Amino acid sequence: DIQMTQSPSTLSASVGDRVTITCRASQSISSWLAWYQQKPGKAPKLLIYKASSLESGVPSRFSGSGSGTEFTLTISSLQPDDFATYYCQQYNSYLVTFGQGTKVEIK
Amino acid sequence: QVQLVQSGAEVKKPGASVKVSCKASGYTFTGYYMHWVRQAPGQGLEWMGWINPNSGGTNYAQKFQGWVTMTRDTSISTAYMELSRLRSDDTAVYYCARDSGGVRGMDVWGQGTTVTVSS
Secondary structure, eight states: OOOEEEEOSEEEEOTTOOEEEEEEESSOOTTOEEEEEEOTTSOOEEEEETTTEEOTTOOTTEEEEEETTEEEEEESSOOGGGOSEEEEEEOSSSSOEEOOOEEEEEO | OOEEEEOOOEEEOTTOOEEEEEEEESSOGGGSOEEEEEEOTTOOOEEEEEEOTTTOOEEEOGGGTTTEEEEEEGGGTEEEEEEOSOOGGGOEEEEEEEEOSSSSOEEEEOOOEEEEEOO
């Protein structure tokens, strides 16, 4: 199975900060990577797909990059609504895997 | 609008089975695979498997093989996930999520069903 490793596990930041989360795959997944945002008590929400494509309705301050085994999610200017947990997910194979999550906290 | 509505919370005893439903509306049910994902309290997302509502074909994560069964009823646009031989560590929120078609990941999610396993 393909393993997905996110870093950091927790990130403390302030409103307006630029934030970067990294996701590494145990083998190449081309660009078959998605990013999700989850708030407490809610279902995950798709933000980015195919590594760098922005889902409709998602603010442009979110961006994704990478291919192969290294990927990043960047929030260009952190807003109060962005404090949440973020997950990467690979869908390169018929077996899907999620990263362990990165919690973005208020500094 | 496109939505997935899941069945209500369940409380089960260890060793029992649970069956969670996920009713789709606003799109062609048989046109999109359906995933099941669970989340234990305070933990991350764990993918369980998917079902192809058109053919009924399934693909389960290795951890859940022999233990989970995913089915569907196309006449009522509903997918089901049944987990047997429940243990306390199966206590979790269970989500269904539509696969966008292999390109965009999981684009629509159900609201989640809380399953509590307790003696």
